[in-house]
Amino acid sequence: MNDLKIIANEMLPVFENEHGEKFVNVRLLHQKLQATTKFADWIKRRIKQYGFIENEDYFSLLKSEKREIGGTTAKDYIFTLDAGKELAMVENTEQGRAIRKYFIEVEKRARKLAVDNQKFSYMIDDPIVRAKKWIEEQKEKQAAVKQLEEQRPKVLFAEAVSESEGTILVRDLAKMLRQNGIIIGEKRLFEWLRSEGYLIKCGSDKNRPTQKSMDMGLFKIKETAVARSTGTQTAITPKVTGKGQLYFINKFLEKSLVTN
Numbered sequence: 001m002n003d004l005k006i007i008a009n010e011m012l013p014v015f016e017n018e019h020g021e022k023f024v025n026v027r028l029l030h031q032k033l034q035a036t037t038k039f040a041d042w043i044k045r046r047i048k049q050y051g052f053i054e055n056e057d058y059f060s061l062l063k064s065e066k067r068e069i070g071g072t073t074a075k076d077y078i079f080t081l082d083a084g085k086e087l088a089m090v091e092n093t094e095q096g097r098a099i100r101k102y103f104i105e106v107e108k109r110a111r112k113l114a115v116d117n118q119k120f121s122y123m124i125d126d127p128i129v130r131a132k133k134w135i136e137e138q139k140e141k142q143a144a145v146k147q148l149e150e151q152r153p154k155v156l157f158a159e160a161v162s163e164s165e166g167t168i169l170v171r172d173l174a175k176m177l178r179q180n181g182i183i184i185g186e187k188r189l190f191e192w193l194r195s196e197g198y199l200i201k202c203g204s205d206k207n208r209p210t211q212k213s214m215d216m217g218l219f220k221i222k223e224t225a226v227a228r229s230t231g232t233q234t235a236i237t238p239k240v241t242g243k244g245q246l247y248f249i250n251k252f253l254e255k256s257l258v259t260n
Helices: 026-032 039-050 081-090 094-121 127-150 170-179 186-195 211-216 242-259
Strands: 005-008 014-016 022-025 058-060 077-080 219-228 231-240
Touching: 005 094, 014 094, 022 026, 022 081, 022 094, 026 039, 026 077, 026 081, 026 094, 039 081, 077 081, 081 094, 170 186, 170 231, 170 242, 211 242, 231 242
Parallel strands: none
Antiparallel strands: 005 014, 014 022, 022 077, 058 077, 219 231
């Protein structure tokens, strides 16, 4: 962590090492998120709660490095940019969402710069030097692809969801998705759940969870006796379990990361 350089500093510094890996100082991120919890308590809770792995998702700074990054003598942590995006999102605040978008934009700019540099390499006149540069770029590209596969973004989810043990209605799941930046209403969410095979599409069992959903533990069924002129009937209401809430929010957030 001694060779980090700042590649962006609009909202807070984003660092990059010689391998193109990007990092963020989490103490500075904590300040920008305007979190009210004391940093030491906040970071310990986040590491435990979301399963961040030392020397993979984050690095504890050695004493000699503390003043170089962040300018503080207290214990600091450097998180990968992917883990930093996770921390920003799970705050479930406008500031957290804004910081996540900033991180994504930094990544986009870095990718564009890499592409521009690669184009420049093909302008090298010396054929031997050009060939060596091409081989080097191909190796870097293969390494980047391998790293993306090995370090697929961890599942993102809102803190409120992760602590939920009860069931909720589909309309409440839609509200939860909107709180996490996914613009969708109850009607569209029902349509999506049916089209993706989580709820039955039509007939008398319309909107009843499919066998697949039940086997996955995503839904529970609430049965209510309804008195009608033709007699008493049973109304079926699908309710999303805590596991289902995590599953669907993760699914939408990962989709959002790809499209962004």
